Amino acid sequence: MSSSNKNVSIVNVCSGCFACYNVCPAGAIEIVLSREGFYVPKIDKSLCTNCGLCLKVCPVVNAPSSEDRFSEPKVYISWSLDEKTRLNSSSGGLYPELAKLILENGGIVFAVGWNKEWLPQHKEVSDYSQLSETLGSKYVQSYVGDTYRRIAELTEYGKKVLFVGTPCQVAGLRNFIKQRRVIEDSVFLVDLVCFGTPSPSVFKKYLTENFNNKKITAISFRDKVTGWSTSSFSIYDKTSRIYSVPLFKDSFLRGFLIKLYLTRICYSCPFSKLPRQGDITLGDFWGVPDKYKDEKGVSVVLVNSEKGEELFNQLREKQIIFAEQVSLETATKSNPRIVSGHMKMPNERDKLLMEIHSKSWKYISRKYINLSVLGDLLEEV
Ligand SMILES: Cc1cc2nc3c(=O)[nH]c(=O)nc-3n(C[C@H](O)[C@H](O)[C@H](O)COP(=O)(O)OP(=O)(O)OC[C@H]3O[C@@H](n4cnc5c(N)ncnc54)[C@H](O)[C@@H]3O)c2cc1C
Known part of the structure; x- marks a missing residue:
């Protein structure tokens, strides 16, 4: 070099x-x-x-060391025992319970809310009142900004911090923590089971074209109006839900689910595997045994380190969550992304992303999204 x-x-x-x-x-x-x-x-x-x-x-160049990870994670079926908390989150509401625990003890939470253009962005939360916009999965790559520098600064003042993000973000933060000699015991890391992150430019195009004249006040990618396993994509204004459809029926979400515009690395993600990047990993418990099925939402929790165990045990001791330990196999059977980052990149991905700047969303969605679901791609629309 x-x-x-x-x-x-x-x-x-x-x-x-x-x-x-x-x-x-x-x-x-x-x-x-x-x-x-x-x-x-x-x-x-x-x-x-x-x-x-x-x-x-750079975690792509230097993978973080896994010396402090358990040789095998402890795996749980879990959910918040507070029904409202559970319903307002994408899975079982474990994130808000962890966040509340940190805030209660004077700590600071970094999680994903929105910027003014309705694009996801990591935000600093120091108070319960700021928590609500960080609830729920936003299926778009988030803007991290100077979050890691701020975490270093806060730990110097003796603050405890909780960071939640995708596996690659957590891997990047772990390398940053080592490099900047941040007190590791002060930072609790939660990574999400992650299918991949769609392009912010694609989401912006979709939103601008379809909702430009609307005064949006909230967006939920996983609205439980129709249940957890069949959740809806909903958009709200001040007074009502102005749009709400099952995920597969919305053009943006359907394009996400058929992997049309994920970050290139997501198709062979080096971080979606064991040992996981977070002290705790959170996801949906797809394929949960019948006995625990519940449309209010069920989380899979992987406890990956002693630090993670200490935090998770506090939630259990306070009896604010339900938690039942299961085998790793039970969790990965219907959720392979916990252990594998590989999936096929659709042939149309690169072409679609080339066209996103010059073509309308209507054109893009008709050409690539509706039709590619049928396995057929017309060249002209
Ligand atoms: C892009 C993405 C893809 C995912 N793919 C899968 C999957 O394939 N399988 C699976 O089992 N689970 C997946 N998840 C995780 C799942 O959807 C829930 O986020 C997770 O189970 C936590 O839910 P909860 O009920 O505990 O809390 P929630 O209240 O739902 O908390 C969600 C947490 O995710 C954070 N978050 C939201 N959007 C982003 C973002 N764009 N980037 C980084 N962090 C974000 C929030 O800050 C919050 O901390 C994905 C999440 C995201 C964001």
Whole structure:
């Protein structure tokens, strides 16, 4: 490697974790949207000192060490015993219970809310009143911003922190923590079982074209009006639910579920495997044994480290969650993404993402989404 390219510009499969941006001491990295509409670093060569720190923390180049992980995770069927909390979340409402525990003890939570354009963004939560917008899965790549730097700062003041994110984001943060010598015991990491993150540019196009004249006040990708296993995609204004359809019937969600516009690395994700990146992993318990089936939502919880166990046990001791230990196989049978990051990339993905800038959503969805579900792709619409 020559000294002139000792930076992340040489990494050609970026997960968009923001670790390089956060670690750069020269301020030489900004985050921009790639041509495909995903968050990627852009290096200002005039500011880069070739220190190499961005490459050191890049989890695609350097996988975080797994020395503190259990050899096999402890796996649970779980849900919040507070019905409202459970119903307001995507799965069993474990995230809000963990968040409340941290806040109760004076800690700070970093999780995903919205920016002004209704694109997902990591936010700092220090108070219960800020928690609601971070509830629920947003099926779009989130903008992490300077979250990791802020976490380092808060731990220096003796704060405990909970970070929730996709496996790649948690991997990036773990490398950042090591590099910046952040007190590891102060940071609790939760990674999600993750199918992949759709392009923010695609979601923006969908939203602008279909809801531009509406005053949106909330978006739920997993509204339980029709139950947990058959959840709906809903959009609200101040007074009512203005749009609500089962996931497969919405063009954006259907395109997500048939994997049409995920971040390139998601099709062979190096982080969706054991040992998991988080101290705790949260997901949907697809294929939950009949005895525990419940349309209010059921979570799969993987406890991956002693730190994770300490936190999860506090929820159990306080009797605010239901938790039943099961085998790893029971959890992975219908949810292979817990242990494998591989899936086929649809042939049409690259072409669709090339067209997203010049064509309407109506054109894109008719050409690629409705028809590719039928396994047939017309060249002209
Ligand atoms: C993009 C994505 C794909 C997923 N794919 C799967 C899957 O294939 N299988 C599966 O079992 N589970 C998947 N999940 C996880 C699942 O949907 C729930 O988020 C998880 O079970 C937690 O639910 P909960 O009821 O405990 O809490 P919830 O209240 O639903 O909490 C959701 C948590 O996810 C965080 N979050 C939301 N959107 C994002 C985002 N875009 N990026 C990073 N963090 C985010 C929120 O900040 C919050 O902490 C996915 C989640 C996301 C965001």
